[in-house]
Amino acid sequence: MPGIQETQLYCLADRRYYETPARLPDEATRYPLDAAPPPAGWRRAAAGLWTSxxxxxREPAEQGWKIHVSTVPDEAAATLRDTARICLRHGVPFKFLRSEQALLLMSGKYMARSGAGKFLTLYPQDETVFLTLVDELSRALDGRRGPYILSDLRIGDAPVYVRYGAFVARWCRDEEGERVPALRHPSGELVPDVRGVVFRVPEWVTVPEALRPHLAARAAAGDATFPYTVTEALQFSNAGGIYLARHRDTGRQVVLREARPHCGLDAVGDDAVLRLHREHRALTALAGLDCVPEVYGVRTVWEHHFLIEEHIEGNTLIEEIITRFALVRGAGSPAELAPYVAWVDSVTAGLTRALAAVHARGLRFGDLHPSNVIVRPDGGVVLIDFEYATALDDQDTPPAGAPGLQAPPGTPGAEADAYALWATWLTMLMPLMEMAGHDRAKAVTLERWARTRYGLTPDAGPHRPAAVRAVSGPHSREHEIAALLDGPAPDWRELRARLLAGIHAGATPERRDRLFPGDPQAFATGGTDLAHGAAGVLYALHRVGAPVPDAWTDWLAAAARRRDPAAPGGLFDGLPGTAVVLAGLGRPADGREILERALAAAPPNTSADLFTGRAGVALAALRLARTGGSAPDPELLESAVRTAWSLDCLVRGEPAGGLRAPDSAGLLRGLSGAALLHLELHALTGEDWLLKAARTALEREAGHCVTMPDGTVQVKDGRRHLLYLDQGSGGFALVAQAYLARHEAPGLAALLPGVRQGCVLEFVREPGLFTGRAGLVATAGQLGGQDRTDASVLASVRNLSWHLLADGDRLLVPGARLRRCSADLATGAAGLLLALHFLSGAGTDGPGERSPSAGLLELLTLG
Incomplete structure (x- = not known):
């Protein structure tokens, strides 16, 4: 799953779907150079938010010393003009952020700090030209402002930075087997181009003599008199870091909040330094309150500003919610829920008092959410992060806040804090408030459910804000969704129709980069793959008997051919899965061609799992080997058997041709996929070693499973416990069940009831198939035997009301992290459609009709 910074990047251009940043509507702030005809002898190219x-x-060199230029918004146009003039004179290719809006967004607080400040990138063809440009740029841009680029070496006092790296896309595998950007070693071998936040030079590269004074200046930078020693980094952002530190003389532990000049811009263009000093003023004004950290001052070290404040013992409120949350720990009766409700009441009362104390000093807090609250060991609460604390009547500084917890724009200071207090209270009861960011009425649904489930009195909790009351009428879209899910059984037919309408409404066959909106990861695969791309959506439509337009199948085949054959991916993230889907849609020749492109890739993936690794590729080969119903293709069958043998060697600890064992367990990310491959080959060949291999793999998977205090069986992965199909006990249980249909294994059988119990837990954070409610409730239906939809399954389906979004006659499904909607198989509407199809017991009435009793494992793995 993409990190929060990458997710944020794909939330910029569209409020409904994850979207490539290239579609940011920034025409009004484009720089003239982006639109003007290129000079004679030059050509323009666009990629994302960058224009080259x-x-x-001539083509750019493959690698070498590159130059970055940083800037601030009010100097960007002049800096671009002056830098471009030098590049054009020397014939040096370059790229730049295309608009002021793009610059503001890429300089934002939640963007990756490794790219902070990069406004222009220059690609000199050799070291001589590089040094000439460095000299001219440092003189032309002297005195200009810009963020410090952490990964680079700064040249003098200008916003000019350099590093050695790749100029064009080259890829290799790192030590973990991941595909990463590459440099070419003098030996000709491709090695990782390490891109971090520290300036480093490849071991074979000599730093030019002209750069050595700047390297020495970097090493000498700092403040030797700074009296604190950092002991732990707590958090990093584009704005700076947050650190635990100790005073070297007194030993007092403090928190250092770092602010980097010109970095971490917010919605109104304020940078981290401005906000840090605003926070210092607020903490000074609030001195003496026990709900506010004591402030010890501000110190500048080199160019970075540090706010020094009291270290508060305790955990953040979000950490406490995760640790205590009753609905994922088997609490069912009012008596079992009562301690958690009492804790919520206590925290809410503390927050109410804290906000009242802040308001009494004439300030608003402006950024209340569970990550900005520390809960002391004695239960007291402390507000932290006062970057947006200003006067109560301030109308110029918009409040911040987490997604779904923000008051409507223009809400006055005390009222905005009251809204955030209510939203934080509801987050403690139902940590799904991102849904209110899609539709404020969704918060009403969550609140009503929580009040019923926790047995709250009508006056419990803070007053519902007026902005929420205004969207809670009896004829809202939320009542439409409830009507589809309530009653003795859901309205399967209408749910199907509305999900299909939502999928069709999001289709964009005119685009080359995607056919359906899905997870941001789809943009890295050309929008074709099974998990997040068109292949998964078309597969789901086909399996539920919905029409698949020929134009959509044509799009998938054409896009698959455009994908880089050197990075074919696996069953769920690459060409092998797309090949199987094309064959299933009546294009066996296209499918075989696409699979052959994938199998020809070298070197092969070293992962062993089903999602991206060898088990999945072999299963795809097996699926295509059996296309058409005649005898299996011997070449593809042999390929699958060879992989099965290597996987068995891996499980047994023998040499396995470079394969790496997954770190955890599950159908898609563990060795359960290998066990499935063994089972299917055993059914086809009857060879006993394959059945034994399946059991060995499953027993290794079972070693990752633990029985929780509530009796559920989950996969332990570090501090997490997982039930999902992707990674978790749910996917493992499906393959174990398939094995038990062939052979006894009491140890495996004993785990399945606990897995099923976990799959119908009330609270599930996301609705999707691979890591959400859709997959869990379908797994519960499969493990339940003949009765797929007992009371516990139906109750879980009803709770989809927390997530489903009504849009006319369409239903939309929020994807991973709940920030935007998705139609894909892994996280969105296609996966939910497939799960509900399975639970409803419906068959298909289109080409390739299948039995209504088709198993979930078959549906999930293209069987």
């Missing part, structure tokens, strides 16, 4: 100017008569 390239000489027509």
């Amino acid at each position: 100017l390239l000489p027509e008569d």
Whole structure:
């Protein structure tokens, strides 16, 4: 799953779906150079938010010393003009952020700090030209402002930075087997191009003599008199870090909040330094309150500003919610829920008093959410992060806040804090408030459910804000969703129709980069793959008997051919899965061609799992080997058997041709996929070693499972416990059940009831198939035997009301992290459609009709 910073990047251009940043509507702030005709002998290219100017008569060098130029918004146009003039004179290709809006967004607080400040990138063709440009740029841009680029070496006092790296896309595998950007070693071998936040030079590269004074200046930078020693980094962002530290003389532990100049811009363009000093003023004004950290001052070290404040013992409120949350720990009766409700009441009362104390000093807090509250060991609460604390009547500084917890724009200071207090209270009861960011009425649904489930009195909790009361009428879209799910059984037919309408409404066959909106990861695969791309959506439509337009199948085949054959991916993230889907849609020749492209890739993936690794590729080969119903293709069958043998060797600890065992367990991310491959080959060949291999793999998977205090069986993965199909006990249980249908294994059988119990837990954070409610409730239906929809399954389906979004006659499904909607198989509407199809017992009435009793494992793995 993409990190929060990458997710944020794909939330910029569209409020409904995850979208490539290239579609940011920034035409009004484009720089003239982006739109003007390129100079004679030059050509323009666009990629994401970047525009490149390239000489027509030559391609860029493969790698070398590159130059970055940083800037601030009010100097960007002049910096671009002056830098471009130098590049054009020397024939040096370069790229730049295309608009002021793009610059503001890429400089934002929640963007990756490794890219902070990069406004222009220059690609000199050799070291001589590089040094000439460095000299001219440092003189032309002297005195200009810009963020410090952490990964680079700064040249003098200008916003000019350099590092050695790749100029064009080259890829290799790192030590973990991941595909990463590459440099070419003098030996000709491709090695990782390490890109971090520390300036480093490849071991074979000599730093030019002209750069050595700047390297020495970097090493000498700092403040030797700074009296604190950092002991732990707590958090990093584009704005700076937050650190635990100790005073070297007194030993007092403090928190250092770092602010980097010109970095971490917010919605109104304020940078981290401005906000840090605003926080210092607020904490000074609030001195003496026990709900506010004591402030010890501000110190500048080199160019970075540090706010020094009291270290508060305790955990953040979000950490406490995760640790205590009753609905994922088997609490069922009012008596079992009562301690958690009492804790919520206590925290809410503390927050109410804290806000009242802040307001009494004439300030609003402006950024209340569970990550900005520390709960002391004695239960007291402390507010932290006062970057947006200003006067109560301030109308110029918009409040911040987490997604779904923000008051409507223009809400006055005390009222905005009251809204955030109510939203934080509801988050403690139902940590799904991102849904209110899609539709404020969704918060009403969550509140009503919580009040009923926790047995709260009508006056419990803070007053519902007026902005929420205004969207809670009896004829809202939320009542439409409830009507589809309530009653003795859900309205399966109408749910199907509305999910299909939502999928069709999001289709964009005119685009080359995607056919359906899905997870941001789809943009890295050309929008074709099974998990997040068109293949998964078309597969789901086909399996539920819905029409699949020929134009959509044509799009998938054409896009698959455009994908880089050197990075074919696996069953769920690459060409092998797409090949199987094309064959199933009546294009066996296309499917075979696409699979052959994938199998020809070298070197092969070293992962062993089903999602991206060898088990999945072999299963795809097996699926295509059996296409058409005649005798299996011997070449593809042999390929699958060879992989099965290597996987068995891996499980047994023998040499396995470079394969790496997954760190955890599950159908898609563990060795359960290998066991499934063994089972299917055993059914086809009857060879006993394959059945034994399946059991060995499953027993290794079972070693990751633990029985929780509530009796559920989950996969332990570090501090997490997982039930999902992707990674978790749910996916493992499906393959174990398939094995038990062939052979006895009491140890495996004993785990299945606990897994099923976990799959119908009330609270599930996301609705999707691979890591959400859709997959869990379908797994519970499969493990339940003949009765797929007993009372516990139906109760879980009803709780989809927390997530489903009504849009006319369509239903939309929020994807991973709940920030935007998705139609894909792994996280979105296609996966939910497939799960509900299975639970409803419906068959298909289109080509390739299958039995209504088709198993979930078959549906999930293209069987």
